[in-house]
Amino acid sequence: MAIRDRPTLPRTSVSDHHRPRPPTRAKTPPMNPSDLYARLRETVLAALTHIIPDLPADIAARVEVTPTRDPAHGDMATNAAMVSAKAARQPPAKIAAALVQRLNAGAEIATAEAAGPGFVNLRLRPDAFRALLPIILTQGEAYGDATTGAGIKINVEYVSANPTGPMHIGHCRGAVVGDALANLLSKAGYAVTKEYYINDAGAQVTALAWAAYWRYLQATGTKMTEEAFASEVPGGLQYKGEYLVEVGNALAARFQASLATPDLGIASPELWLDTVKGFTIDAMMTEIREDLRRLGVEQDIYSSERKLVATGAADKIIDQLRADGLIYEGVLEPPKGKTPEDWEPRPQTLFRSTQFGDDVDRPLRKSDGSNTYFANDIAYHADKISRGYDVLIDILGADHGGYVPRMKAAVKALSAGKTEFGAVLCQIVHIMKGGQPVRMSKRAGTYVTLRDLLDEVGKDAVRFTMLTRNSDAQMEFDLDKVLATTRENPVFYVQYAHARCRSVLRAAAEMFPGKALDETNLAAIPTDSLNGDPELTLIRRLALWPRTVEAAAQAREPHRIAFFLYDLAADFHMLWNRGKDDTTLRFLQSDQPAETLARLALVAATAVVIRSGLVVMGVAPVEEMR
RNA sequence: GCGCCCUUAGCUCAGUUGGAUAGAGCAACAGCCUUCUAAGCUGUGGGCCGGUGGUUCGAAUCCACCAGGGCGCGCCA
Numbered sequence: 088m089a090i091r092d093r094p095t096l097p098r099t100s101v102s103d104h105h106r107p108r109p110p111t112r113a114k115t116p117p118m119n120p121s122d123l124y125a126r127l128r129e130t131v132l133a134a135l136t137h138i139i140p141d142l143p144a145d146i147a148a149r150v151e152v153t154p155t156r157d158p159a160h161g162d163m164a165t166n167a168a169m170v171s172a173k174a175a176r177q178p179p180a181k182i183a184a185a186l187v188q189r190l191n192a193g194a195e196i197a198t199a200e201a202a203g204p205g206f207v208n209l210r211l212r213p214d215a216f217r218a219l220l221p222i223i224l225t226q227g228e229a230y231g232d233a234t235t236g237a238g239i240k241i242n243v244e245y246v247s248a249n250p251t252g253p254m255h256i257g258h259c260r261g262a263v264v265g266d267a268l269a270n271l272l273s274k275a276g277y278a279v280t281k282e283y284y285i286n287d288a289g290a291q292v293t294a295l296a297w298a299a300y301w302r303y304l305q306a307t308g309t310k311m312t313e314e315a316f317a318s319e320v321p322g323g324l325q326y327k328g329e330y331l332v333e334v335g336n337a338l339a340a341r342f343q344a345s346l347a348t349p350d351l352g353i354a355s356p357e358l359w360l361d362t363v364k365g366f367t368i369d370a371m372m373t374e375i376r377e378d379l380r381r382l383g384v385e386q387d388i389y390s391s392e393r394k395l396v397a398t399g400a401a402d403k404i405i406d407q408l409r410a411d412g413l414i415y416e417g418v419l420e421p422p423k424g425k426t427p428e429d430w431e432p433r434p435q436t437l438f439r440s441t442q443f444g445d446d447v448d449r450p451l452r453k454s455d456g457s458n459t460y461f462a463n464d465i466a467y468h469a470d471k472i473s474r475g476y477d478v479l480i481d482i483l484g485a486d487h488g489g490y491v492p493r494m495k496a497a498v499k500a501l502s503a504g505k506t507e508f509g510a511v512l513c514q515i516v517h518i519m520k521g522g523q524p525v526r527m528s529k530r531a532g533t534y535v536t537l538r539d540l541l542d543e544v545g546k547d548a549v550r551f552t553m554l555t556r557n558s559d560a561q562m563e564f565d566l567d568k569v570l571a572t573t574r575e576n577p578v579f580y581v582q583y584a585h586a587r588c589r590s591v592l593r594a595a596a597e598m599f600p601g602k603a604l605d606e607t608n609l610a611a612i613p614t615d616s617l618n619g620d621p622e623l624t625l626i627r628r629l630a631l632w633p634r635t636v637e638a639a640a641q642a643r644e645p646h647r648i649a650f651f652l653y654d655l656a657a658d659f660h661m662l663w664n665r666g667k668d669d670t671t672l673r674f675l676q677s678d679q680p681a682e683t684l685a686r687l688a689l690v691a692a693t694a695v696v697i698r699s700g701l702v703v704m705g706v707a708p709v710e711e712m713r
Numbered sequence: 714g715c716g717c718c719c720u721u722a723g724c725u726c727a728g729u730u731g732g733a734u735a736g737a738g739c740a741a742c743a744g745c746c747u748u749c750u751a752a753g754c755u756g757u758g759g760g761c762c763g764g765u766g767g768u769u770c771g772a773a774u775c776c777a778c779c780a781g782g783g784c785g786c787g788c789c790a
Contacts, residue, residue, distance in 0.1 A: 153729065166732065169770070203733045204770055249790070286790060422786050435787070446716065453788040460790050488717055489785040559718065572752040575738055638729055650727060666750055673750065
């Protein structure tokens with residue numbers, strides 16, 4: 088459902104009707120017990136507070152246990168001695184030495200040693216890592232779920248395209264990034280709502296309606312030429328793409344000639360504009376939602392700008408802001424250095440966004456008295472705030488970057504600073520084919536629609552590839568490479584790793600007839616025999632999954648999941664490849680049932696983690712490659 | 714002119730929010746494999762992290778300035 092009938096709007100002047108909400112960033116986030124690193128951090132912290140009983144909380148919060156980059160440094164390292172040196176008035180080396188002494192007695196720690204400027208390097212007993220396998224197999228895809236979100240309500244708004252035509256590549260990145268980010272936040276413990284804002288008010292959709300009306304007249308057999316028609320259209324005839332022909336036909340079928348003059352000319356807009364507009368928008372939204380469905384995106388809420396305007400919500404918000412003294416009639420300075428040629432001082436209805444960190448105050452009304460896009464968007468965000476979200480995230484194209492500070496200001500004003508606003512900007516995607524860029528032109532009709540792209544390379548390749556870059560960086564999307572079945576294509580490489588895991592487990596079923604090799608049973612298998620470096624490397628990677636989820640969610644960077652999965656797949660393929668030269672290193676060894684079962688537990692756990700990562704990305708974990 | 718984002722190996726990009734000797738893929742070079750798990754595998758070389766200062770135990774990461782690229786800059790959304 089779209090906009091609710093009567094949004095209850097928060098009063099900025101009233102602060103106490105907001106329920107207390109948990110802080111967005113808890114000072115001491117609840118420890119995730121299945122995160123090995125988080126657990127060891129607790130161990131280190133306990134030792135540290137024993138050495139420094141009056142350790143300040145803010146220092147304790149800076150203590151971290153991280154994976155080492157160099158295996159010579161052990162498995163994990165902590166900065167505890169360095170960050171607490173100042174507060175303890177002791178040199179880092181002395182604290183490190185004391186930590187080493189206490190930690191060496193630990194159950195999971197094989198050795199602890201001081202190194203470098205004050206690091207304490209920890210080498211864990213292999214058992215500590217292997218103990219993760221039953222945890223992973225028991226928890227299944229829930230392994231890696233974080234609690235940092237603590238149920239904080241987040242609204243992620245994405246796509247939000249003008250419903251003026253089919254979706255194209257430009258919309259696609261935001262759709263994928265938004266959807267994956269929402270999934271990621273949800274895995275990190277946030278209460279997430281996925282939302283689409285339909286920009287179905289304003290000049291663009293009016294132009295769309297005229298274009299659809301032209302197709303309608305054509306369908307009824309008008310004698311007008313396109314030139315004659317276009318000369319009557321305010322602002323000229325836009326949206327000349329073929330995709331509106333069908334809409335015109337549907338309009339003609341539904342309304343016959345009743346929307347035109349008797350001689351099939353242009354009737355007065357009062358007679359048809361709203362009807363045609365609504366009809367066309369509905370048709371476009373049907374198409375867009377179908378495109379999104381094929382892309383694997385299904386949002387929880389679709390909000391309509393038009394309905395928002397119709398309910399007068401925008402006017403109410405402006406009145407309310409005016410009552411709070413945040414609206415005034417004024418004249419803006421021309422932009423410094425580059426004054427538009429037609430610049431003239433003009434009084435406008437302005438929002439005091441500068442009071443909330445913006446550079447200039449922003450206009451809310453156009454000269455014809457209608458609302459600016461910003462004004463309606465303020466009302467829309469007020470609506471979202473009234474629905475009780477703690478955090479609002481908008482996924483925007485990079486060309487909207489300049490828009491962020493004013494929206495941030497508006498949210499601050501509307502929520503009395505209680506609701507956090509954040510934007511994720513998506514840079515442009517350049518489509519490449521045969522080594523050449525594919526030029527996009529809406530008018531020439533040569534743009535690549537999302538549907539074409541999905542037909543050509545498939546949902547999984549589109550989604551994964553869109554997530555192989557930081558969304559803030561420009562991206563080349565090479566149509567030839569995303570279908571390559573080689574290591575340089577991460578989609579293939581990761582899916583292949585999962586398929587190989589499943590393949591091993593299928594083959595194992597023949598080796599152990601009558602034994603159910605499901606995750607529950609494998610969780611009970613002793614894994615002491617997993618001693619080799621490649622095995623332990625793989626398990627260490629699996630141990631990184633929870634903190635990867637947490638860090639990616641906190642940074643709001645879903646692409647990190649893609650990179651993690653690529654590394655995980657590499658570790659697995661390496662293990663698999665050992666069996667190529669030496670068949671005694673393959674997973675399945677009929678003369679070693681116990682060792683084989685242990686390896687199967689590792690393989691099954693790997694499959695679980697790959698699967699749960701792919702689920703976040705919205706990519707199918709395939710059972711076999713075809 | 715101002716603001717925001719970006720600059721890392723020949724190319725495309727990571728870099729665990731300030732940690733130790735900066736990583737991966739491609740390309741290059743050198744081997745292996747000729748299909749029982751090769752839609753390949755192993756190894757090597759490759760760097761002034763755009764530049765200059767600063768902050769501190771410690772900087773690709775934070776700050777200032779500069780250079781180059783992208784985006785934006787009153788009634789477009």
